[in-house]
Amino acid sequence: MSYEWFISLRYLRAKRKQTFISVISFISIAGVTLGVAALILVQAVMTGFTDGVRQQILGNVPHVLIQRYGEGIDNPRELVNAARQLPHVISATPFVSREAMLLAGGNVAAVSVKGVDEDHKILAQSLRTWEGNQINQLFFDSEDRPGIIIGMDTATTLGVDVGGLVNVIPPLFNVTPFGMMPKMKPFRVVAVFDKQSSLIDSFYAYIPLPEAQVFFESEGVVSGIEIEVDLFERAPAVADQLSGQFAFPTVVRPWQSLYGSFLSALKLEKLGLFIVLAIIVLVAAFNIATTLIMVVMEKTRDIAILRAMGANARSIMKIFLFEGLIIGTMGTLLGTGLGVALAHYADALIKGVEGMFGIQIFDQSVYGMERFPSEIVVVEVIAVVVMAMTISLLATIYPAWRASRMDPAEALRYD
Template identity: 45%
Template structure:
């Protein structure tokens, strides 16, 4: 064992007269541990929320959407065939997208009406998996109220859970769908209205989707909106969701004008940018906790240097170089930082991987609801530990601890033996 390491470890052990220094050492170690622990937990929660949000976005929307700059797409079957041949594209489905109004009794709400191909939509989106009532296949056949033979069959409509709550609708209820793009009469534009029957209710977990989306079959949307055999665009599913930018650029090159492709990151760049920025800011803010602990390490080393002045002078008189003296105190500070980082990593991983049961116990003991599933529209508290984040946090904490040791260690290395022993 190098004597610098041996002496550095000895200086960590408190003598009776240096108990105060050991208390500061413990506080510094705890400060590093708390900082690392807080960073791991917060970043795990933010990563969990980010991944959960991405899953919901990609569950409702396609990875890539192909649109036409001059209006609707005709001959979309041939275009779908060309798109499927592009490397990375797994599946494709046509869709129609238009704004309409739903009216039920005295309740009215503006929604986005989507026409979907019942056969191919499950290959691209998770609409069928998010249904809590009904089935996607019920959109294809006219819907009729059970045990009501005199009630005429009407085309099916699937709506979100929040929209159903706002309009007080249930499966089997009739709702009026009103399109502003109606018929032109001598009195002007007359909105087109048609009755649909609610055949399903979906729940994506995102209020924006669950309160503003309605789905009908593709032929029914074409007939109601007067689009003929055209669609708004084509939705694509790709093999790698993080390669959508490259695949979209490839589509724009191969398919060309008047068609253009947009990936899910472009369509949701504002919220994704906000999440990344918030995560970075939280990392910087919580790193300040480790910086505060680093000042404690520096203070500890300054006091150790003052206490060990005689020892340093003797070591230098015996031939120890300034570099060796500096190593002794750097090692002592690094041990504090590494030990605190290790405790923080273990504590952070323990809490981050068991966050939901911990929150449940705290809510049960205190009686306060820390995480309301009704407010956040999440059925669980998301927490995801990323190994690269843990590694970055650990390296950052150790590096800050190392930097905190440099100045007091340098001061110790400059100590003159004659000056140190003059007053002893």
């Protein structure tokens, strides 16, 4: 151990007459600890919340959407085969979509009725089915009435449950001897989303694709093709590859162009919170600078003696740089441990506080999430650590530089 490190550690262990400096050092460490812990916790919660919202948005909507400008797609099989050959593509399914009104028992709900095939991801979700039967059998092989799948919110609005009948009324008309009559057809509710759906999910209802093509008068034509990828972030790359294969009027759009503005707002909010909370670490850095300035003032005689004994200005500067670095490192390590622990057990802590005080902090029904969102990202934790260490190091430069510039003869004149 160099003598610079040795002296720095000795200065941190204050004597009886220097207890106040020791208290200020403890406050500096505590400030860095709280700032780093708050940053890590908020980053984890915002990341978890963003991922949760993104999962809700992309629960039943496509990751990549293929449509044809101004018309339907009459060659869906060609586009589906091209999409399925690309890497990272899990599924590619055609669909027919039309806005319609659902009518049941005098109640009305506006939805987008989507005709899907057996490979659509809605059929793989948790559904409450009619009489507990398999969803594929109920949905595609219904004998009396064609099947329809609706969200829990839509079912509540209509006042129906699985097994009930709803009338689907699209913006189409039949010519009858009595004039133009709205087209209407009864469907049986064969399944309801088992969990409370998000706002986007509530807007959709699903019927079999062949039934939709006949009912919406679009035989042989589909409205578009939905593509699902293995990772959300790979959607733009898949969309770019398909855009290179199929020119206009075929339009290929990733989910970022459809719903990315809302998620961008969440990222901006996350950045804003990061900047605001970083000020806590900055305030703690001012405490570090204050502590070192007080130590320099207290150790003026010691610095002069060290200079008289042969210590150069660089060694004196190292002593106080090391002391500030020790304070910053201790605060950063403690804050990192505290922040990671709080982020990891955030859900358990929230539920514990709710049970202890009988209050509700996190309403699962409002956010549509089963647990309090918190996801620790290693890169973000490293970024917080680097930022805290950098601020702490910068705060030590001026006091250390002032100590190194001290004239030993002037300091010892009155001793």
